[in-house]
Amino acid sequence: MKDKKVFLGIIGAGAIIGLLSALLVKLGNPGNMGVCVACFIRDTAGALGLHGAKVVQYIRPEVVGIVLGAFLVAVASKEFTAKGGSSPFIRFILGAVVMIGALMFLGCPLRMVLRIGGGDLNAIVGLVGFAAGIGVGIFCLNKGFSLKRSYKLNKLEGYAFPLVQLVLLGLLAAAPSIILFSAEGPGSKHAPILVALGVGAVVGVLAQKTRLCMVGGIRDFILFKDSYLLLGFIGIIVFSFIGNLAFGQFKLGFTGQPIAHNDALWNILGMFVAGWGSVLLGGCPLRQLILSGEGNIDSVITILGMFVGAAFCHNFKLASSGEGPTPNGKIAVILCMVVLAVISYAFREKFSAKQSKKVGVKVEAN
Secondary structure (H helix, E strand, O other): OOOHHHHHHHHHHHHHHHHHHHHHHHOOOOOOOOOOHHHHHHHHHHHOOOOOOOOOOOOOHHHHHHHHHHHHHHHHOOOOOOEEOOOHHHHHHHHHHHHHHHHHHOOOHHHHHHHHHOOEHHHHHHHHHHHHHHHHHHHHHHOOEOOOOOEEOOHHHHHHHHHHHHHHHHHHHHOOOOOOOOOOOHHHOOOOHHHHHHHHHHHHHHHHHHOOOHHHHHHHHHHHOOOHHHHHHHHHHHHHHHHHHHOOOOOOEOOOOOOOOOOHHHHHHHHHHHHHHHHHHOOOHHHHHHHHHOOEHHHHHHHHHHHHHHHHHHHOOOOOEOOEOOHHHHHHHHHHHHHHHHHHHHOEHHHHHHHHHHHHHHHHHO
């Protein structure tokens, strides 16, 4: 049983992240987007030319800070371990699927929480879908779903992704002509680089030390009646609400919300896909960034899948806008649910064992 200090620690982490997120919006980030892993990966993908949506192109230093913060504290606490090899391509696909769901809703699970703290009632609708998706994911876990174990790798594998983040930071600072930057739209709105980098690093450190995860909070509460991670989730909502009130950014309602739409069905289904996919992956997009900083190459592969998913979303008009979801996006979300169902079934322990046995019989016959 966790002691009082541990619970205060996760609440404190949520409080700091909520307040700093509200501060980033005050200093220039898009509304209710102090930190959004999905949106920021999407923006970075655009800056690198992976998609051509001119309004969402900017290398977001918050992502760099999250990875480097997690990396430094993991090394300092001797928790850094290079490992991988747990169904890498399936994780890549799941990363893309989670991104498609998130961009249907217009935000990752962390932004969903921050949108609630900013008064966006559409995010509460999204939370319903998110919780339902987690519930389906838990059902799959109970039926034996597993992406198998990972293996220890050369340390250079673990160092590579944090080094890539340093390269991205250098490109942001140098701003060469090969990097694309939005002149208008959400990509043109950002806090000062050093502030954003510093906030990202604080988020990375706090999330690494507390194991903060938007999916884990609901999952653990349903599975084990453990409210530890859920308290961090609630802390972000409460203190982002306080921060938004203090900065005059709070706006209650369904309409006129920044970078959001009020199509309830597709807000639910987008977050349903994000929740289900994140349970299969073992953590939300924020948690995947933290794990990548700790040397987990499976999480790096997941993040790369999210980059490609973001590119697909904007190159093929899958992402929603303030006007609502697109026809292509609706089809993509339905296909994502089919993909999740197939993966959930195929990676059950019993099914995998039967397939392995069949392969063994065929080998013997040959």
